[in-house]
Amino acid sequence: ELDVFALSTRDSTWVNQILPEEKIFRIAVDARSIYQKLKLSPTVAEIARKMFYLLQFRPPRLSRSQLGRDFDIFHSAIQDAPILSAKTVYHPHDFQHLVLPENFDLATRVHRNRIWRQLAKRADAVVVGSQAIKDEVRKFWPEISDKVRVIPVPPPNLETVADTESSFSNSILYVAGLYPHKNQDTLIRAY
Numbered sequence: 001e002l003d004v005f006a007l008s009t010r011d012s013t014w015v016n017q018i019l020p021e022e023k024i025f026r027i028a029v030d031a032r033s034i035y036q037k038l039k040l041s042p043t044v045a046e047i048a049r050k051m052f053y054l055l056q057f058r059p060p061r062l063s064r065s066q067l068g069r070d071f072d073i074f075h076s077a078i079q080d081a082p083i084l085s086a087k088t089v090y091h092p093h094d095f096q097h098l099v100l101p102e103n104f105d106l107a108t109r110v111h112r113n114r115i116w117r118q119l120a121k122r123a124d125a126v127v128v129g130s131q132a133i134k135d136e137v138r139k140f141w142p143e144i145s146d147k148v149r150v151i152p153v154p155p156p157n158l159e160t161v162a163d164t165e166s167s168f169s170n171s172i173l174y175v176a177g178l179y180p181h182k183n184q185d186t187l188i189r190a191y
Contacts, residue, residue: 005071007062007082025067027082053111059083059119075127079116090123092116095136100181120144129153 008015010026024042060082064070067084075089076082097104120126120141126148128134129188138145172191176182 007067007074027062028067050105050107053107055113056115059115059122072113076119077114079119081119083119083122088119089127090119090133091127092120092133092137093129094133096142096179096181098140099136103179103181117141123147125149127151 004019004023006015006019006024008024008026015024059080062082062084064085071084071086073089074084075091076089079092080090081090097109101109113158120137121144123144126137126144128137128148128150129152131150134150136150137148147162156162172187174184178184
């Protein structure tokens with residue numbers, strides 16, 4: 001009996017596969033969207049990203065007036081979440097910036113340590129996808145250990161893949177970033 005809404009940027013369309021437009025709150029272009037536009041000039045984009053990360057001291061806030069209503073619970077599926085005036089469930093995916101810091105630049109490490117930790121501290125509950133991530137929370141953010149709950153991430157819904165005419169032979173579906181610790185080289189060699 002929950003009334004479910006989504007929070008998304010104006011240029012995002014994937015959420016329409018899940019909810020009708022009247023259930024989606026579209027927020028103005030955020031820093032990440034601006035960064036995507038700057039990617040036409042990679043050097044400028046990289047400098048802008050690093051400056052933003054180093055100069056951001058608090059997570060962004062979204063007020064009732066910006067959204068037009070209050071919410072009882074806000075669950076963010078992304079790690080760079082805004083703050084809403086609602087009970088919050090925060091969902092850190094990994095701590096790779098702390099486990100393998102050599103794979104991340106200084107600005108990224110500073111941003112994640114500063115912003116993600118603030119979001120976790122502020123949250124009413126912290127949900128992780130595995131016991132391994134819960135163990136990392138205990139190690140790196142011990143002050144929030146008592147609010148962490150493991151809820152395994154379910155497998156993706158593959159109905160849309162089954163409905164397509166495309167052939168997926170000789171293909172690899174790889175759902176991750178291109179950081180060195182993701183070890184794409186071994187995946188390709190194994191295939």
